[in-house]
Amino acid sequence: MNKVIRFLPLVLVIALGIVLYRGLSLNPSDMPSALVGKAMPDFSLSIVKDAEKTVTKADLVGDIILLNVWATWCPTCKYEHPYLLEIATNPKLKSQVKLYGVNYKDERALAQQWLTNYQDPYQFSIFDEEGLLGVKLGVFGAPETFVIDHHGIIRKRFAGALDVRMWRKEFEPLIEQIIAERKQGK
Amino acid sequence: MMLNRILFIGTILFTAFFMADTSHATPVETFEFNDKVTKIRFQELSKELRCPKCQNQNLADSNSTVASALRLDLYNLLIQGRSDAEIVDLMVGRYGEFVLYRPRVSSLTYILWFGPVLLILIGITVVIVILRKKPVTKENLALNRQQKEKLQQLLKEETSSNSQPSSPVNKEDKE
Numbered sequence: 001m002n003k004v005i006r007f008l009p010l011v012l013v014i015a016l017g018i019v020l021y022r023g024l025s026l027n028p029s030d031m032p033s034a035l036v037g038k039a040m041p042d043f044s045l046s047i048v049k050d051a052e053k054t055v056t057k058a059d060l061v062g063d064i065i066l067l068n069v070w071a072t073w074c075p076t077c078k079y080e081h082p083y084l085l086e087i088a089t090n091p092k093l094k095s096q097v098k099l100y101g102v103n104y105k106d107e108r109a110l111a112q113q114w115l116t117n118y119q120d121p122y123q124f125s126i127f128d129e130e131g132l133l134g135v136k137l138g139v140f141g142a143p144e145t146f147v148i149d150h151h152g153i154i155r156k157r158f159a160g161a162l163d164v165r166m167w168r169k170e171f172e173p174l175i176e177q178i179i180a181e182r183k184q185g186k
Numbered sequence: 187m188m189l190n191r192i193l194f195i196g197t198i199l200f201t202a203f204f205m206a207d208t209s210h211a212t213p214v215e216t217f218e219f220n221d222k223v224t225k226i227r228f229q230e231l232s233k234e235l236r237c238p239k240c241q242n243q244n245l246a247d248s249n250s251t252v253a254s255a256l257r258l259d260l261y262n263l264l265i266q267g268r269s270d271a272e273i274v275d276l277m278v279g280r281y282g283e284f285v286l287y288r289p290r291v292s293s294l295t296y297i298l299w300f301g302p303v304l305l306i307l308i309g310i311t312v313v314i315v316i317l318r319k320k321p322v323t324k325e326n327l328a329l330n331r332q333q334k335e336k337l338q339q340l341l342k343e344e345t346s347s348n349s350q351p352s353s354p355v356n357k358e359d360k361e
Contacts, residue, residue, distance in 0.1 A: 034282040073251075105251045131255025132262075138280035140238045140252055 034138060040067075040152045041136035048103050048111045048125040055126060060100060061152035064178050066145055066171075068122070068162070069102045069134060072110040074142040080161040081118050087167075088121035096175055101125030104134045104142050147171065149178045215254060217261045224264050231260055231270065235277060236287050244287055 044056045060067075068084060070077040087093045101122035103111045108127060115125070128134055137146065140159060147156040155178065158170055219225040229246065235256065237248035245253050245260065256277075263273050277285050289295045320326070329337065 034278065034280055038279075071251075105255060130258055131251060132259055134252070135255050135259045136280065138238075138282075141250070 035154045036157060038154055040146075040148050040154055041133070043126070043133045043136065045133060046127050048101070048108060048115065048127045051108065051127075055124065057152065060148070062150060063098045064096065064150055064175065064182070065148040066097050066099045067102060067137075067148055068099060069104045069137070069139050069142050069144040069146075070125075071104045071106045071142045072114045073106065076161045077143045078118070080143055080163060081121070083163050083167070084121040085119055086164075087162075096179065098123055102133060102137075102139075103127050104139065105129065105131040145171075147174055147178075150182055215257065217257075219264075227270060228261060228264055231264075231273060232257060234274075234287055235260070236285050238281050238285060 040057055040061065042057050044054055047053050047055055066087065084099060087097065088099050099122055101124070103125045106127075106129065108129070111125065111127070115122075126133060131139075137144075137154075138157065143159075143161060145158045145162055146154055147158075149155050156170070156174055158166070160166070162171075217228065219228065232245040235245045237243045237245055237250055237253040237256070239250045239252045240248050243253070245256055260273065263276070268276075274286065283289055283292070283294060289298060291299055
């Protein structure tokens, strides 16, 4: 009994070490969104390409949507841009999801320039100059991509760059699941 | 000589100017409040709420884009006349419990709130157990009969082996 107690501190230290070591490899920004399962928030904002045109939640809801938060000050957004174009042009993906943008805390002229220079993959981009729609969505930064189902419920928040690997791993199964639900009339 | 002095003072003034400048770099936007209470509530809430992007700063501290958006949102909510509790609930609804610098007591945060108390209690228990261990006394040091017999036996063996002069230790000693 005494011998067991003598080793107790060592065991405790090793256990603590394992816990802390695991903590090192955790990504602190990788957090589940508190909004998953809730309805997409209401908004009324203009679109990037036309300051006169106002869009609301009603303009989005009805299809399975990808809502991509982007900005011209965000280098990772440039990295993921080609894959967004792929989503918008690939016949299979195009039929499955509709891609909308949220231009987050940006300048309109710069955003318009970006869409001209690098092509525009979005149905339209909501111009969220003050970042208030971003706040309602629980956005941390850009890029972030939300999956919103045909009922307007947020199903996923993904922080980081979207590429083919991430698409297969994080998005494809969920999109297929939502399509199946939709077919069942849910 | 005179020129040197002027240059020296000039440099000091120059550095002092820029040092003063950096210390005022944090607040970017200005908000106007109708009354003092709302202003104080804004300041308190922006200290209580954590910046989601730069996780070791609160909203008041951070210069990140999301923090400035959240400050604006906070300001709007206060102007709309929402209560502190409502605002905190709303923020938690969007960003999760994590957004609070002082997390609420729930089953998720029990370990955070009560862990330290638990550790102190464990520490105190360990100290008490160690202190209450029986001190070494003459009674529990004394040999019992069996041990005494064994000792006698060993001593006898020792004396019989010592009588032989070929013991290597003894030999060396003599040299």
